[in-house]
Amino acid sequence: MRLFLGCFLFLSFFKGFSQGNEFSIDTLHIKIDSLYREDQFYSGVIYNSLLNQPADFSQNKISFGFSLGFLRDMPVNKSRTVAIAPGIGFAYNNYIQNLSITGTNQNPIYAIIPSKVNYDRNKFEQLLVEMPIEFRWRTSTPEIYKFWRIYGGFKLSYLLMDKSVYEDDQTKVKIKNNKDFNDLLYGAYISTGYNTINLYAYYGLNSLFKSTAKINNETIELQTLSIGLQFYIL
Template identity: 50%
Template sequence: MRIIFSCLFLLTFFNSFAQETVKPEVKPVIKIDSLYREDQFYFSVTYNMFTDIPIDFKQNKFSLGLSGGFLRDMPINKSRTVAIAAGLGLSYQNYYQNLTISQDGSGAIIYGVNDYGEFVSNRYRQYSVDLPIEFRWRNSTYESTKFWRIYGGVKLSYIFSNSSILDDGEKTYRIKNNAAINKFQYGPYIAAGYNTWNVYLYYGLSPLFNSATTLSGEKINMKTLNAGLIFYIL
């Protein structure tokens, strides 16, 4: 009996000792950043058009625009649902249309609006550095990165490279960095949507060509209009 009681005592002792040495599970502390910013990379895909076009001007095919960059978010209210942002980006714009740019025998540039049957292909493209400045509203919280947004602002652009290519069936005219192109462009834009997907619209206020550029004696006042989608990535 003594042996049995001794065994029971030892089992009870070791069981109590084991229970006392078990350490509680330590869960990691998740810090919530209540001072969050919506610093974001952006990427847009647009269909490119023109406004204030000459008579008989037309576009064909899909004129593609691509842009991307980074925006620095600066909240201006306590709940951080209102902010201003500024950033830097790059853009590529491509246009298929019937405003032709060619050269005469002396090398002078000639502008015309031709029917599509009068040439094989014609396009204009440009590359620019962009400076977007925008006012932001969103219903975001520090607990969620999915929210509704309306962002509107002004984009300033510097065209550092441009080219036009015209194939009239007999000769191909390649004109690079046309001096008649206004290198500085600007205009308002708006982006609105939910989470990553947002619609985007930009309207250029500055003419594509400088004031000295004419077509049949009339000034060319064409301005750019881009519509498509913009994606924001944290």
């Protein structure tokens, strides 16, 4: 009788434990299905080209950039395949070209370096805080982590720091916080791909320089076109 009673209690406990586990798994599945979000963090590597170039302007070597930030994914339909995602992040952009910037940060002087002039280095670089907002479409589900996506958006960028460097055999000029750089930049972008790796393109809608920046009394109106890869992480 004691053996029969012990077996009965053991089987009752095992059955209850199994039922408890099954209930917890179902509950967890429902919670994930109702609350999941996609692509909360992003990073990117890009090549920067410059448009609206003044006469005899040219880029040489690779002008690169990278970015890192966070986006708040907010699905707007029941299947969660469409979403809006505002965010914030940081970007670094480097431009290697033949537009020299000399003088001082309050009185910069711009000139195109003639092709016959030998120089060691000429570039300007910027550190910005980004404020993107994305409109998202994807083929994701709670169970599928590899999916197609098309994300398009608009981005505001605020200039935190800038530096230009010109160096040759006899001269080295370094300027920080140039008053002629635009503090606020804005543009449109698109990112599309499958799984982690996505093609990315950004078009700057305003000039890197204010109207006070001139060469031979002509305003410098350089705009950015960036192409590269964008990576998204949950």
